[in-house]
Amino acid sequence: MARYEVRFHGRGGQGAVTAAELLAEAAIEEGKYALAFPEYGAERRGAPVLAFTRIDDEPILEREPILEPNVVVVLDPSLTPDIYMRGLRPDGALVVNTKRGVDELRRAIAEAGFSPPRRLAVVDATDIALKALGAPIVNTAMLGALVRAVGVVSLETLVRVVHARFAERSRSLAEANVKAVREAYEATVVG
Amino acid sequence: MAARAEVVRERPPRGQERVSATGNYAAAYAARDADVDVVAVYPITPQVQIAEKLAEMIANGELDAEMIHVESEHSAMSAVIAAAATGARAFTATSSQGLELMHEMLWIAAGLRQPVVMAVATRALSAPINIWNDYTDVMSARDTGWIIIFSENVQEVYDNVVQAFRIAEHPDVLLPVMVALDGYILSHTVEPMYRIPQDEVLSYAPKRPRGYRPVLDPDRPVTMGVLAAPNWYYEIKRQQAEALRESKKVVREAGREFGKRFGRYYDLLEPFMLDDAEYVMVSMGATASLVKAAVKRLRREGVKVGAVKVRVYRPFPADELAEMLQHAKAVGVLDRAIAFGGPTEGPLFADVAVSLATRGVHVPMVSFVHGLGGRDIFVRDVVEMFRILADYARKGRSATTTIFFGVRE
Numbered sequence: 001m002a003r004y005e006v007r008f009h010g011r012g013g014q015g016a017v018t019a020a021e022l023l024a025e026a027a028i029e030e031g032k033y034a035l036a037f038p039e040y041g042a043e044r045r046g047a048p049v050l051a052f053t054r055i056d057d058e059p060i061l062e063r064e065p066i067l068e069p070n071v072v073v074v075l076d077p078s079l080t081p082d083i084y085m086r087g088l089r090p091d092g093a094l095v096v097n098t099k100r101g102v103d104e105l106r107r108a109i110a111e112a113g114f115s116p117p118r119r120l121a122v123v124d125a126t127d128i129a130l131k132a133l134g135a136p137i138v139n140t141a142m143l144g145a146l147v148r149a150v151g152v153v154s155l156e157t158l159v160r161v162v163h164a165r166f167a168e169r170s171r172s173l174a175e176a177n178v179k180a181v182r183e184a185y186e187a188t189v190v191g
Numbered sequence: 192m193a194a195r196a197e198v199v200r201e202r203p204p205r206g207q208e209r210v211s212a213t214g215n216y217a218a219a220y221a222a223r224d225a226d227v228d229v230v231a232v233y234p235i236t237p238q239v240q241i242a243e244k245l246a247e248m249i250a251n252g253e254l255d256a257e258m259i260h261v262e263s264e265h266s267a268m269s270a271v272i273a274a275a276a277t278g279a280r281a282f283t284a285t286s287s288q289g290l291e292l293m294h295e296m297l298w299i300a301a302g303l304r305q306p307v308v309m310a311v312a313t314r315a316l317s318a319p320i321n322i323w324n325d326y327t328d329v330m331s332a333r334d335t336g337w338i339i340i341f342s343e344n345v346q347e348v349y350d351n352v353v354q355a356f357r358i359a360e361h362p363d364v365l366l367p368v369m370v371a372l373d374g375y376i377l378s379h380t381v382e383p384m385y386r387i388p389q390d391e392v393l394s395y396a397p398k399r400p401r402g403y404r405p406v407l408d409p410d411r412p413v414t415m416g417v418l419a420a421p422n423w424y425y426e427i428k429r430q431q432a433e434a435l436r437e438s439k440k441v442v443r444e445a446g447r448e449f450g451k452r453f454g455r456y457y458d459l460l461e462p463f464m465l466d467d468a469e470y471v472m473v474s475m476g477a478t479a480s481l482v483k484a485a486v487k488r489l490r491r492e493g494v495k496v497g498a499v500k501v502r503v504y505r506p507f508p509a510d511e512l513a514e515m516l517q518h519a520k521a522v523g524v525l526d527r528a529i530a531f532g533g534p535t536e537g538p539l540f541a542d543v544a545v546s547l548a549t550r551g552v553h554v555p556m557v558s559f560v561h562g563l564g565g566r567d568i569f570v571r572d573v574v575e576m577f578r579i580l581a582d583y584a585r586k587g588r589s590a591t592t593t594i595f596f597g598v599r600e
Contacts, residue, residue, distance in 0.1 A: 021381045025211040028383040034211075036381040061484040063376055063477055064569045 004055040004152055005066045008142075009084045010075035012047045015139030018165075019073070020051035022143060026153040026161045027055045035060050048083065055152065071095065073146055075138050077126065081112035093119035095149045095188075097126060097138050102191030121149035123188040125180075132180040133173075140177040144184035155185055204454045207385035214348045214377030217384055218284060218310040218370070219244035221352030223254045224392040227308075228279035231259035231270035233289060236322045237374040238312040241284040264289035268296035268307075275305040276415055278406035280356065280398060283307065286374060287314035287328045294332065300367040301336025302431065303415055306359030307367040309337075310352060312378040313476070315564040323565020324374040326476065326528040329504075330538045336431055338368040338438055339505040341476040343461075345382040348372045350455055353387065354445045357396035361445075364438045365404060371504075373477040375565070387453055395452055435506050442503055459508035461500040462515055464490060468497025469520040470580045473512075473543050475501045478527050478568065485573035496577050507542050513550035521555040521584035522547065523576055526593075527562040536560055536593040555580075556589045561596040572597055 006023060010016030017038040024036035032055055039050035052066045068087045074096040088094060094117050096105060102120050109116045125141035132141070140162050147155050159178050166174035212220065218241050222230070230249070232242040248254040257274075261267045264285050271281035285293060290311055300307050313329055315321040329339060338358060342348040348370065355368035372378055387395075405413050419427055443458060450456030463483050465471065474482045479500035489496045499515055501508070516522055524544075526537035533541055540558035547554070559576050562568040576596060583590060 021211075024381045028209070028211045028381075033383060034381070037375070038379060061480040061487070062570055063380075063480050065567055 002056070005069045006053045006055075006071045006073060006146070006152070007066050007069040008051040008053075008073045008075065009079050010049050010051075010139070011079075012049050013137070014049075014075045015137050016049045016051045016075055019075070019139035019143055020053045022140070022158070022161055022165060023053045023146070023153065024055070025165070026157045027053075029157050029161055030153055032057060033060050035063065039065065048079065071146065071150055071152070073142055075125070075142050081109045081114050085109060085112070085114040088117050090115060090117060092117045093121065093150050095121040095123075095142065095145050097124070097142055097145075098122050099124050099127075102189055106191075119149060119190065121145055121188050121190045123184050125184055128180055128183045128187065132176050132183065141180040141184035144181035145188040148185045148188040149190050155181075204385045204387075206391070207387055207453070209383055210386055211381050212345055212349075212384050213240065213379055213381055214342070214345045214372040215240035215312065215379070216244055217345045217349040218352050218372065219248065220386060221349045221392075222282045222308075223248050224387060224389045225280065225282075225353060225356045225396055226389070226393060226398065227254070227256050227282040229257045229259065229271060229274035229281045230283065231261050231267045231274070231281070232283050233261050233264045233267045233285070235264070235286045235289040237314060237324075237378045238284050238286040238289070238310070240378070241310055241312070245282075264292040265296060268293040268300065271307045271309075272296060272300050272303065272305050275300075275307050276303065276407050278401040278404075278408075280360070281307050282309070284310040284312070286312045287316055287322075290328045290332055291316065294335070297332055297335040297337060297367075299416070302427075304365040304431075304434070305367060306356075306365055308352065308355040308359055309367065309369050310348070311369055311371050312374045313371050314374040321564040322374075324376050324527070325563045325565070326371070326526075327563070329369065329371050330528040330530065332369070333505055333538070336366065336435060337505060338364075338366055338435065338442065338503070339371065340368065340503055341371045341501065342373075342377060343477055343479045343500060343502075345377060345380065346384040346455070348377060349384055349386065350449065350453075350457065353392055353396060354449055354457065357445045358438065358442055360396075360399060361441045362403060364434065364441050366435060366438060371476060376477045391452065395449065439503070439506050439508065442506075457502065459503040460511055460515060461502055463498040463500065465497035465499065465515060467495055469495045470523070470577055470584060471497045471499060471516060471519045471521075472523045472525055472573065472577065472580070473499045473501060473539065474525040475504060475539060476527070478525060478562065481568055481570050482525060482573050484570045485577060488570060488574055489577055494577070494581075501539065504539075507546065509542075509546035510550065512543065512546050513552050516547060516554070517552050519554055521557070521580050523557045523559055523580040525559045525561060525573070525576065527560075527568075529560055529563060535591075536595075540593070555583045555587060557583050558590060558593040559596050560593050566597070
């Protein structure tokens with residue numbers, strides 16, 4: 001695999017920064033090189049947030065924002081294409097937390113004046129997170145959807161990394177997040 | 192010459208664990224693996240996670256250290272100076288305004304020859320208030336007598352902090368060491384790094400028996416921080432200047448020995464594709480990664496460019512830099528900081544220019560400033576700087592004013 005770049009769009013509190021970090025950790029766990037970094041503003045709950053993961057087989061020197069990602073992951077259903085479509089490669093993938101279907105999403109993107117990328121994936125991550133975690137923190141569910149859509153890391157590596165991260169706080173939290181990953185992986189529709 | 196050797200990277204490190212870490216966590220891991228005795232930290236963005244992680248490690252028993260809760264950075268620095276004066280291994284961390292508030296005590300740490308180690312997650316200075324990365328905070332501490340080491344990536348943050356303890360406490364040095372890591376670009380970026388087993392860190396940077404240097408001890412009283420009248424102050428300062436300049440030897444030896452033991456060699460400077468380079472860009476910290484990426488891009492087009500990373504900023508490796516740059520056709524310096532009212536506004540540029548001029552290397556030089564207050568620097572920006580540098584080389588003259596790259600006029 002050559003250079004692979006992912007951009008996460010969310011709102012403060014949904015865990016976009018953690019999602020970018022967990023994806024990097026999974027890639028690193030698989031022996032690759034990765035950088036995960038946020039676009040920092042003055043963080044506050046609800047504000048639009050960007051986070052990036054850059055993955056490569058070789059050490060990475062390019063410490064610059066990702067302008068043309070291979071994948072865009074949208075954590076918040078209220079974000080619009082004019083926010084998240086910028087720079088997404090035509091041969092890339094878009095993974096969105098939404099109750100809508102793939103065709104409806106494709107139409108919305110076209111109506112906003114963008115060409116939909118080659119691959120679209122949708123999942124109702126909010127519903128999955130509410131059931132698994134009791135809170136609309138969708139980052140781990142969206143990572144499950146990302147792996148289903150593009151498979152940049154293996155599901156089992158992702159599960160291990162997610163478990164390890166949340167086990168620091170509690171075992172039940174770790175298991176709930178793993179459940180969110182697996183359920184989103186199963187529920188994701190790729191078109 | 193050893194300084195010309197390319198840095199060896201990624202030799203499989205025996206017994207080292209590959210982990211994911213941010214720069215802030217790497218600094219905390221290194222302090223823990225060096226088994227620090229006293230930590231006094233006042234939290235400030237973007238350094239906060241260093242303080243958090245150390246507090247967590249002390250709370251869960253991973254690190255047996257005294258955490259002194261202080262009400263300001265001035266007190267944090269005072270506390271670690273006092274701790275070091277009793278013979279303890281002392282560590283702190285700060286950023287930006289916190290470093291400014293410590294400023295008075297930075298001079299005291301160096302003047303009292305206390306081997307304090309501090310991580311600085313670099314950040315712009317107010318006003319206007321800005322929490323993002325540049326090196327102006329460290330630049331404004333450059334004359335305080337500290338050894339200052341910049342880190343290019345998360346691995347170097349860890350490795351530099353480990354080396355800092357060996358350097359600071361060396362009986363020929365006994366000076367404080369500051370390890371700079373780019374705010375956000377390193378402090379908050381997750382990357383892979385190798386962690387060294389603690390027993391190997393402590394064998395490399397051993398805790399020396401108490402009393403190998405003068406320490407505060409009720410059984411053997413000494414006085415520290417006394418008045419030095421005009422008949423002694425000058426000699427003491429001269430000794431301090433000499434100690435800092437001479438510390439280069441220990442810094443180099445620490446980098447070599449680190450490489451022998453752990454597979455990653457370090458020197459004062461790091462050359463990159465320099466052998467036949469005509470146009471050379473000098474930079475520091477994580478910015479050096481972008482410069483290397485630009486060099487690789489231009490090399491693919493057949494342009495003979497190279498780079499030098501200044502790893503050890505104080506003491507400044509002037510002789511070594513002049514030797515490295517003697518065959519260059521033009522030298523650019525990329526400063527991520529601003530020195531108001533200087534002959535040029537790039538502080539690193541001033542050091543490079545003096546080093547070359549006093550050592551008989553006369554080539555066109557250009558001072559670039561970019562990336563202030565977290566403004567993104569792209570690889571393509573550095574590529575463009577190389578083109579500007581080549582123009583000056585063709586004209587055969589230096590730029591007399593700093594080029595503020597990419598600024599909106």
